[in-house]
Amino acid sequence: MISDHKWNLLTDLKEILSLFAEVTTELGGSKYVTNSLRIRMLIEIINTLTTNPSENYTNNDEQEDAFEDEGNFNISKPVLTFGLLDEIKSKLYANLNKYYPTITTDALISSILDPRFKSLDFAPDEQKIKIEQYLYELFEKEKGGQKETSNNSHISSGSGLSINKLVLNTMKDKEADYQIFTSNYMA
Template sequence: DLMRDIVNILGPFFEVTELLGGSEYITFFYMIPSILGLMDKLDCSTDHLDELNNINFEMPDLVFDNNVGFVDAQEEEEGGPKGRKIKINTPIDVTNMQHKIKNALYNALLHYWDFSDEELFLAYLLDPRFKKLRFATSTQQLQAKAALREKYNNIKSLQSSLTLTNQPLDFNEQLSAENNQRERQIYQKTFIKSIFMQNTVDEPIDEISHYLSLPEIFYNHNPFHW
């Protein structure tokens, strides 16, 4: 039963490794959703997390060393390091072992991966394969969307400023002449429009909302052919 549990725990890691090593497209954007999915799969809401809070990931010691016995190995070379051999005939305490394995893996992922950078989720928001941010929390989703809208508005403002700066000097005069010409017309052709377009309102296009409303593409599709 323990071996079956271990296989089930490590199975998702095998799938992620296959995905990262076998995709024909760039695999960087698979990493964060996969890691967050693994952490969620490990479900470390057990009562044994306190046992692993003091893990030193810089040392070669394993979190399970207290459960096994070791014998001193012979030095392979003079002055070489002395290895450790497990006493395979010694019974091992496997109480709560599956929880210890899950918690050790969870803490390792938490130690080596930092998800505090807001730009990280903004990048995924711009990838058509992951734009729904299903792997992120509600707060992370809202922050990424707010950051995207802020950057978009900043760019639009900059473009508007550049457009006004580069306009010819007689632009306002030309616009005024066109308005005067329309005012001098005796009859304005508005009847047909009033019939067929009375319920039509020309609203400005919100490109951000439009982009976010578009469906995702499959995770294994080419994001550049969207």
């Protein structure tokens, strides 16, 4: 006979594992963009698994791999369930941390460019600042590359306006548009 405590444990495990199932199903979609969802869902799983964040961060290297074979188990022998849920969550967290050790700025680019997640409400504040700075740096780098390309081009159009002037005027317009875009988009 299964005790109430064990039923509660199974219910809690079902909730945790169903989150993995939902994320797997959602990220397995092929008719919609999933890359911008990836980091948001990973953070959601990590937050669900984290019982005590400082404890999980310090024990990462000490955790064994949950997928390693630990030998034969005697299924007729009772299992001590006290603390088992926290142990399972800790092992799942350690393995997630093993495969996804840090959330990089590059990984968040798709999320910030997706209108659904542009606020990055799931990311820490320092990560939000880094991604906004990184996006601005990418824009500046691209803008510099376009200026260099436009300066090397000496083709002129039939109307007498050079391509360089057209590109530079377009870039000035784009820069003004970008300033408006970033201030409105990030708001």
